[in-house]
Amino acid sequence: MALIRQRRQLNLRLPLPEPSECRPCFSVPLLPTTADTNKSSFGAISANDLEKLQVLDHSNSGTVYKVNYKRTSTTYALKLVHSDSNNSTVCHQLFREMEILRHTDFPYVVRCHTIFKKSSGDIGILIEYMDSGILETLLKAQGTFSEPNLAHVARQVLKGLNYLYTNKIIHRNIKPANVLVNSNMEVKIANFSVSKILCMTSDPCNSYVGTCAYMSPERFDLDTYGGNYSGYAGDIWSLGLTLMELYMGHFPLLPPGQKPNWATLMYAICFGEPPSLPEGVSEEFRSFMKCCL
Known part of the structure; x- marks a missing residue:
């Protein structure tokens, strides 16, 4: 178990907001x-x-x-x-x-x-209105994504996440169903119902919300990570699973056709082997997935 936890520590090279970028809470009247x-x-x-x-x-x-x-x-x-x-x-x-x-x-x-x-x-x-719906629908309709198309999608989602992080917003539910796409392959992050606005850098971000299949290991095992987790890193984990699913054509933590349940997903995320790409992918793609996951 200790080895698994050590292996799952995230080592991201993506820029995260500095404390000076903290914005005051928004306020929306009824x-x-x-x-x-x-x-x-x-x-x-x-x-x-x-x-x-x-x-x-x-x-x-x-x-x-x-x-x-x-x-x-x-x-x-x-x-x-x-x-x-x-x-x-x-x-x-x-x-x-x-x-x-x-x-x-x-x-x-x-x-x-x-x-x-x-x-x-x-x-x-x-x-x-995005005329091609969501990435999940596009995957079912057109099949798996090529590496160039994935790179195009990833670049846009990362730019969107960077903008949100600069404004102290953690999405907490990145997945194929929450990324809209149009016929020009322009993508946009959507669905902020379980997102969190961090008013201070010390704000906790450990609410158990979102879709468990795309949650990072520390969201299932908070004690190992000091009772808290980085919402930024959690979003990047979710993005990694999303991109891998678009490439492989099925949810990458489970065999094709297997219907997930909470217990199966928890075990796969916390104790199973990290999801791996098939042979034949580029080293750049494999390296990127390693950073995400």
Whole structure:
């Protein structure tokens, strides 16, 4: 066990924010309930101006639609979160995502155009529409990614993460389903519902949130790492698994076709052999994966 833990210590060569880059916490006021026009709390777009075209994603907390803005015939994605005052977790995650989206503006982070609260209590988050969906969908539709395509994806995601880290934002849920992509292979980091804004360098970042399959070893075994972990390094681990999955065509910690469960994943991440690439890949790719994992 000790050897495994020593082997899993991360040795990253990626620049991390300095303490002087610490920004104050953002503050997002509660959105006022609007009239029947459902006017946005900021911006000129209203819910009545949006025509729903199709459902892009659906969960217990809400639905994501492809919508048309009638005034300009521009296509957007609308994340409509159902009101649920009895679910504090959903509310907390929603306002955290709103907080981040309203204060970020970068080419490799999904852009939020407006946020509004409907009279029903539902909250709409209008973001840019990426016509190829998510990396997970693209993998299923087009098959595995070549090394040049992976390098293109990795470069953009790393630039997006560097921007977030400069603003003291840890994503905590990097995976193929949370990276949007368009037909020009432009990618953008999305879904900040479990992200964390570090107000001080001493802030802990050890909440057990996100998708366990993509969590780094120290998130399962906090005691070994002093009761805390680097959220920055955790995101890079998740990126490494994501890129390896895009190259191999299946989740790299388990055999193809095996359905993961929590216990299997925990054992594979904490005690199993590090995921390895097949023969024939470049030394650059192999070295990069070694840095990530």
